Amino acid sequence: MPHPFDPGYVAEPFLTLCAGYPEADIYPSSQFRLEWGPIFHRGRLDGSARVLVIGQDPAQHETVVRRILVGEAGRRTQGLLAKLGITRSYVFINTYLYSVYGSVKAATRKNPNLIDYRNRWLNALLVGSRVEVVLALGQAADEAWQLWKATPPAQSVTVAYAPVTHPTQPESSSKGDRTKLAAATKKMLQNWNAALQSLSPSLDHPDVPTPFVLYGETWADGDRVPIPEIDYPAGLPAWMREQDGWAKRLGGDDLAKRRNITITVTKGVVT
Amino acid sequence: MPHPFDPGYVAEPFLTLCAGYPEADIYPSSQFRLEWGPIFHRGRLDGSARVLVIGQDPAQHETVVRRILVGEAGRRTQGLLAKLGITRSYVFINTYLYSVYGSVKAATRKNPNLIDYRNRWLNALLVGSRVEVVLALGQAADEAWQLWKATPPAQSVTVAYAPVTHPTQPESSSKGDRTKLAAATKKMLQNWNAALQSLSPSLDHPDVPTPFVLYGETWADGDRVPIPEIDYPAGLPAWMREQDGWAKRLGGDDLAKRRNITITVTKGVVT
Numbered sequence: 001m002p003h004p005f006d007p008g009y010v011a012e013p014f015l016t017l018c019a020g021y022p023e024a025d026i027y028p029s030s031q032f033r034l035e036w037g038p039i040f041h042r043g044r045l046d047g048s049a050r051v052l053v054i055g056q057d058p059a060q061h062e063t064v065v066r067r068i069l070v071g072e073a074g075r076r077t078q079g080l081l082a083k084l085g086i087t088r089s090y091v092f093i094n095t096y097l098y099s100v101y102g103s104v105k106a107a108t109r110k111n112p113n114l115i116d117y118r119n120r121w122l123n124a125l126l127v128g129s130r131v132e133v134v135l136a137l138g139q140a141a142d143e144a145w146q147l148w149k150a151t152p153p154a155q156s157v158t159v160a161y162a163p164v165t166h167p168t169q170p171e172s173s174s175k176g177d178r179t180k181l182a183a184a185t186k187k188m189l190q191n192w193n194a195a196l197q198s199l200s201p202s203l204d205h206p207d208v209p210t211p212f213v214l215y216g217e218t219w220a221d222g223d224r225v226p227i228p229e230i231d232y233p234a235g236l237p238a239w240m241r242e243q244d245g246w247a248k249r250l251g252g253d254d255l256a257k258r259r260n261i262t263i264t265v266t267k268g269v270v271t
Numbered sequence: 272m273p274h275p276f277d278p279g280y281v282a283e284p285f286l287t288l289c290a291g292y293p294e295a296d297i298y299p300s301s302q303f304r305l306e307w308g309p310i311f312h313r314g315r316l317d318g319s320a321r322v323l324v325i326g327q328d329p330a331q332h333e334t335v336v337r338r339i340l341v342g343e344a345g346r347r348t349q350g351l352l353a354k355l356g357i358t359r360s361y362v363f364i365n366t367y368l369y370s371v372y373g374s375v376k377a378a379t380r381k382n383p384n385l386i387d388y389r390n391r392w393l394n395a396l397l398v399g400s401r402v403e404v405v406l407a408l409g410q411a412a413d414e415a416w417q418l419w420k421a422t423p424p425a426q427s428v429t430v431a432y433a434p435v436t437h438p439t440q441p442e443s444s445s446k447g448d449r450t451k452l453a454a455a456t457k458k459m460l461q462n463w464n465a466a467l468q469s470l471s472p473s474l475d476h477p478d479v480p481t482p483f484v485l486y487g488e489t490w491a492d493g494d495r496v497p498i499p500e501i502d503y504p505a506g507l508p509a510w511m512r513e514q515d516g517w518a519k520r521l522g523g524d525d526l527a528k529r530r531n532i533t534i535t536v537t538k539g540v541v542t
Contacts, residue, residue, distance in 0.1 A: 001294075002290045002291045003290050003291070003292070004290055005280070005289060005290060007278075007279060007280055007281050007286065008278060008279055008281075008504070008505065009276070009278055009505050010278050010279075010281040015278065018276060018505040018506065019273045019274050019275055019276060019505070020273045020274070021274070021506070023272075029541065035508055035510070035536045035540050035541045036508060036536075037506040037507050037508040038506045039506060040505065040506060064335070066504060066505075066506060066507075233279070233337060233504070234279065234280050234289040234290070234311065234337075235289065235292070235308040235309045235310060235311060235337060236308050236337075237306055237307060237308040239306070250533075255541065255542075258536075258541055259535050259536040259540075259541055260533065260534065260535055260536075261533075261534045262521075262531065262532075262533045262534070263531065263532045263533070263534070264530050264531055265306045265307075265529075265530040265531075269306050269530075270300065270306045270526065270529055270530055271526075
């Protein structure tokens with residue numbers, strides 16, 4: 001059975017962007033997990049993307065896979081794209097190149113060098129491209145968009161844009177309270193429905209003609225969509241794509257946890 | 272500071288080879304760590320390689336990095352290539368796509384499908400290529416070479432060839448006995464010296480003109496050479512290149528160990 005894969009960074013400007021990325025002087029180690037290296041993208045870099053998603057920060061699964069939004073947040077976003085008929089023609093980048101550790105200071109967020117590097121990615125993906133729709137997941141991503149939108153290269157670009165609630169915001173805001181989780185999920189899906197309604201007319205080239213169906217008040221079957229194999233580097237095993245929880249940060253204290261990623265092959269794969 | 276990286280599998284025939292690889296029917300899960308996926312190569316796939324190295328099996332560091340021979344065996348081999356003046360124009364593939372678990376049965380080793388797939392890599396790297404020298408690390412790699420050498424496409428290929436002792440054979444054969452280790456190291460370096468003497472006249476295009484200096488009776492300064500950053504995928508942190516021991520298989524029993532890779536950032540990188 002063939003295993004399509006993402007060839008990664010094979011042409012300019014991505015070769016240069018991935019060889020010369022911001023380091024500790026721009027992303028302080030006190031605010032970012034610099035030690036695991038930058039993680040750049042997921043999806044199409046060959047000019048075929050119709051939708052650009054600006055995400056937030058990469059976590060432990062993303063660190064192993066070296067692609068962003070490969071966990072639950074990724075599957076939910078994949079489902080949102082599927083409702084627009086987009087199954088393949090998308091590209092994701094993150095607001096931050098590194099996973100956030102603690103919180104990001106305003107001075108860091110507004111560092112012109114941090115913004116410039118991100119804008120070079122946005123220029124590469126948007127100026128003169130086929131992208132019709134841009135989605136920002138969460139507030140930091142929205143800010144990233146606004147900062148780019150104010151630059152000269154952005155003036156030539158006409159795309160539909162919607163900032164949406166981050167796909168795992170319901171979990172992070174409800175902290176284990178099931179009633180709060182249900183309410184936050186409902187609120188997020190309403191927010192996503194509004195985005196679908198505003199973006200859908202601008203998406204002229206879906207991958208798959210798709211009847212327009214909004215979200216209900218909670219997740220329905222099919223709302224979470226697996227991340228396609230073609231988004232992963234060559235040779236990664238199937239269990240890395242199929243569910244979360246195979247990569248954890250373990251350790252007896254904060255430093256030990258920070259220094260660790262423990263990978264465990266999903267139960268039942270080896271016996 | 273720019274961080275050159277290996278773009279990986281960007282052109283044919285490597286796109287096809289890395290999308291359609293042998294799986295459980297050819298590499299039984301009882302003999303190979305199939306669960307971690309295949310690991311294909313390290314080095315130049317752009318036709319610039321002058322030396323091809325056939326290695327043995329990928330271990331835990333290689334599994335995380337998704338490139339082969341990135342640990343101690345890799346650094347020793349890198350040193351051997353440096354003595355030939357080769358610092359960049361090389362490519363490594365493995366005898367087996369997956370890490371060996373236990374031992375490999377003769378029926379597996381001699382499976383025509385296993386051999387055919389490997390031969391497709393050897394054809395891609397050797398037929399009509401610039402390769403002048405082929406090195407095989409260990410017996411299984413030597414067998415792989417002989418099996419390819421007997422095929423029709425190999426008949427058009429003229430290269431110098433040497434099978435050498437596997438670079439960590441001294442450690443694996445001496446099992447902690449320092450006297451045995453010293454003797455095995457001496458013996459291996461003699462074996463490598465013989466290979467250098469036999470191969471050196473055939474290497475017409477070194478990367479760096481290099482005075483011909485053989486190994487002594489034990490490792491000398493400079494005999495172990497760091498693996499260049501350009502051999503790694505984009506964005507991997509420096510500590511993954513600098514020393515071994517950051518990836519371990521931990522667990523209370525064989526199955527738990529088999530299902531685990533624990534990554535620990537090298538001490539001092541995060542404080």
